Amino acid sequence: MSEKHAAPVESVVPGAPVAPKRPVVRSFHGRDFVDDYEWLRDKESAETLEYLRIENEYTQAQTAHLETLTENIFQEVKSRIKETDMSVPVRRGNYWYFGRTEEGKNYGMSCRVPVTAGADPWVAPVVPEEGTLDGEQVVLDANELAEGTEFFAMGAQAVSDSGKLLAYSVDNAGDERFELFIKDIDTGQLLDDHLEGIFYGALWVGDDYIFYVTVDDAWRPDTVWRHRVGTPQSEDVKVFHEADEHFSLGVGASRSEKYLFISMASKVTSEFWVLEQDNPEGEFRRLWQRESGVEYDVDHAVVNGEDLWIVTHNATGVNFEIAYSPAVAGDDLPGLRELPVLMAHAESTRIEGVDTYRDQIVVGYRHGGIGKVAIMHLDGGHWGEFKELNFAEELYTVSVGGNPEWDAPVLRVSYTSFIQPGQLFDYRVATGEYTLLKEQEVPGGYNPDDYVAYRIWTQARDGAQIPVSVVHRADLDRTQVNPTLLYGYGSYETSLDPYFSVFRLSLMDRGMIYAMAHVRGGGEMGRNWYDQGKLLQKKNTFTDFIDVADDLIARQVTTPAQLVAEGGSAGGLLMGAVANMAPDRFVGIQASVPFVDPLTSILMPELPLTVIEWDEWGDPYHDPEVYDYMKSYAPYENIEAKDYPDILAITSLNDTRVLYVEPAKWVAKLRDVATGGKFLLKTEMVAGHGGVSGRYDKWRQSAFEYAWSINKATGLEE
Known part of the structure; x- marks a missing residue:
């Protein structure tokens, strides 16, 4: 029988609550x-x-x-979960950044140590389970921020280019609207800067500027702002506003730290604008004008000494292709359908995205229902061939991530499956050598x-x-x-x-x-x-x-x-x-x-x-x-x-x-x-x-x- 007999007015009811009908x-x-x-x-x-x-x-x-x-x-x-644990350090600039979790604490700590002079700058230090590394700093302890709150979530955690300042944002309600603060990492002191009502993320340009996004009343990310450190939010500059309610905005930077990008995307159409990163107060310029049903994404590479856009687009087929173009903007760009092709469209392969580095281009794609990764080594700055990373299991997930440095000769490759706990490798592109850095431990x-x-x-x-x-x-x-x-x-x-x-x-x-x-x-x-x-x-x-x-x-x-x-x-x-x-x-x-x-x-x-x-x-x-x-x-x-x-x-x-x-x-x-x-x-x-x-x-x-x-x-x- 359906439960229709109880009223929703008692504090504890033997039958199901019944909501009043108000047609x-x-x-x-x-x-x-x-x-x-x-x-x-x-x-x-x-x-x-x-x-x-x-x-x-x-x-x-x-x-x-x-x-x-x-x-x-x-x-x-x-x-079965190692409650006191640490992540493998990731290099950004002159520091190795990593996370720690401790038994009994709900949230993690973000930490760092300087890159040691004389050591291999691409071999991460081993973080001990007990004690700390020489020179270890706690960049942010989320447990302290969450103390006394019923709900806590981070929206951004970004370190400035010099490594001196941390921008972080928090949500204490669960409605995904964040407050942003700036902290001097060495002194632990908060600056006067306080940004309210912002969306996920924060992008540093140098130590003086932060780009961020706000949402409209329908929770659509619609506006990009530029904040100058040391000034009130009321003086922030509106950099870009997207009026079309079908589109959401995002702001980011190339790994090469040469370009800033503003992306506009609906479910079926996209558009990018670009600005040189060394000119943060300049005007963004459009790349390919939006065309209904055409999606594209852009990254920056240097090949044969030439700055190029590496473009993933679906202008020639629904499963996308990878092409390239001179790194120019506006009317100087050739059409998407006219670009030289690096990986052609295929009915059986869905190209999902590209990451570029000084010495390699990484592509993620999907074939036979399984995600794949292939890497092109730019030997001496010249074009190479994409080589797929192969694994023995039938069902698995592989990805390349956590690689912020443009000139890194190694890539972090993560691997997992339904039965294989997560593994993290360093993959040396030039030799194809894997080094296991960490495997998820299952205690017991x-x-x-x-x-x-x-x-x-x-x-x-x-x-x-x-x-x-x-x-x-x-x-x-x-x-x-x-x-x-x-x-x-x-x-x-x-x-x-x-x-x-x-x-x-x-x-x-x-x-x-x-x-x-x-x-x-x-x-x-x-x-x-x-x-x-x-x-x-x-x-x-x-x-x-x-x-x-x-x-x-x-x-x-x-x-x-x-x-x-x-x-x-x-x-x-x-x-x-x-x-x-x-x-x-x-x-x-x-x-x-x-x-x-x-x-x-x-x-x-x-x-x-x-x-x-x-x-x-x-x-x-x-x-x-x-x-x-x-x-x-x-x-x-x-x-x-x-x-x-x-x-x-x-x-x-x-x-x-x-x-x-x-x-x-x-x-x-x-x-x-x-x-x-x-x-x-x-x-x-x-x-x-x-x-x-x-x-x-x-x-x-x-x-x-x-x-x-x-x-x-x-x-x-x-």
Whole structure:
């Protein structure tokens, strides 16, 4: 029976809370929709806050039987994470920078030591577990900043070019609006500079200027500012403003420290402006003018003594190509389609980006559903050939990052897989030599041979081949059905790549299979894979996920009584859609910060990110065809009087990306309409899109979520 009998007025209720119905009518294109729970959007209302509080009490009461399992998972995770640890130092300028975490502390410390004269300047010092390095400084201790706050998140942490000053920004609400401060690292004193209401990031130019970005009322990064150190924010200079509501701004610098870039991007179109870094008060100049549907990205390289733009663009094919151009601007540039090509467009390979260095060019791309890296060595400053880095595992993730220095002869390469804890290597480009710098330690012992990871392929109902990653214990009895967690996302061309998780060990060690459905709308199989899961083809994302569930059941991997689905944010939309479309395939569905009322949100241009999102979902505000299509799958609007699986929805009051009101309304309506299913809503009252802050609180929250899924699939309570 559906839970419809309790009232939301008691502090602890034996039955589910019932939200009052206060109908409002939404009218667009001659279509009316009666929304009974839109009143929950009033975040400042005492009644709304009281309702959310009572929902939390109900969820706590209904999950009391999971306390032992949650605590066991938390302790298992805690025992498998090295609580006192340090990162491998990264060189920037005359210092090696690294992070430390200490047992019992929620946040990390940023530290540094000078590059030692006479030592190899590209071999990082080994940071001891106990004691400190000679000359070690604490640049920033986040634990001190977070003291006395309910929520804490960093938005920027940037050191000036000389290494003297630190700019850092903090958010104490979870709404992703930051305050920036400047600290003298040697003295520890804060300067008078204090910037409010800024977006993520801060870019130093020398020791005198900081470039930063602010957002408009819809939380769109729309303006770049220049701040001169020692002056009030009121005197900051507006460098650039983007009026088109489809576009967001960003500001950055080339690794060569020769150029500053302002980027403007919608979901389908981009444009760059450039300025010489030694002239920070100068005027930015446009590179290629925006052209609808054409995306490009730019980096700076020096080849044969000539300054060049290395350009990644899709003007000649959806999967992008890499080309180059003289480092000029405006009318002096040849057209994108006329540029000499370094890596040509291919139907089977999605080029994702380029990083340039003095002596090498690194390209990341995706082939066969797996991310790849190839490196071109600029031997003596001349063109070379791209050589792919090869690895033995079938499913893995490799990336090149943490390499801020332009003239470094070595690159940091990180590697992980579903069963291989993260590894960090120095890769010497000229020789191809790898040096292992660090491997994620799993205290208590871990043997990757105890687990297996492999890929199966599901044929979708329209014939598309959907990759599915599967991970479980090697000794699992696969001759019988097993409890399974099926995870999915499928939006924004985001790829779900293999990664190691100690949380997943707690799931698999209890006999569960973890499966990841790489459905359309993601980027795993190239740009066309993404295009087939967006706009008026969005339903492919949902049917792909259902087809994967059906395939796992048909292969006798699992059964509907043992299958739990999980997704978050846009993946929460996926969860809401499959709950309506195929409720009998799952025993439980977990939806984190779920985008389950998409049509209401996308019809509100004043909401954060809405206009930008029209390129992803379509524009139902102006187009009745899009309105009807979105209405046909919007989870909140398609709840029916039928049995649903049990659902756990997790949200945060201060989330600016997916507002708490969406899962709150969703759960309220499910309770009213569904004929079966238990529906739980948990709202973090001081948190944002990423949930609670502090690593121990995050671990405990994740332990609770895993406990819920394990219990639904297995019945285990410890």
